[in-house]
Amino acid sequence: DTEVTQTPKHLVMGMTNKKSLKCEQHMGHRAMYWYKQKAKKPPELMFVYSYEKLSINESVPSRFSPECPNSSLLNLHLHALQPEDSALYLCASSQGHLSVEKLFFGSGTQLSVL
């Protein structure tokens, strides 16, 4: 299994809603990532988890709250988002955290905030 699975694929939410994005991998990878990608722009790193601990938070607003319940799962909790948060949210994983590794990306969740 060389897949990173993200759910849901699409999400529409209002600014007062609370929702969660989910990501799962069963490759034994110990580093997991959240990226945000606006249309026609490259992915931007949001968070890095290494061995289930948050190691990097790229100055992301607190309305985005990551959670890593175990080594296979990564969640992104959303609350009080703004329309400009509408984007493709990509989860990725890699074998290690500090070594030279390639990332495996999920298919993303296309988020629209109304």
Add this chain to the structure above:
Amino acid sequence: EDKVVQSPLSLVVHEGDTVTLNCSYEVTNFRSLLWYKQEKKAPTFLFMLTSSGIEKKSGRLSSILDKKELFSILNITATQTGDSAVYLCAVEALKAGNMLTFGGGTRLMVKP
């Protein structure tokens, strides 16, 4: 600040043509350069380059890195419509974490 610049921004070719995509970078403590293909959603890994002058090849795709001039190229020969995608270059730098800096991508369209 680390910077990765890709050119051209977009490219339209016909099937059978050969294309060269460029990626130049300025990063502190370079570790590796990676190429990804993004068709609809998930970027898929193509190559990882760490050493200068060693060509990596996979079918019709090949890539090479020049660490002196700080750039990489991705070649696609005998292009097919299925090669239409955004090609992303990313550079990994030795920092507190496995962080990639992505370039803006090259949007390739291959017409029949």
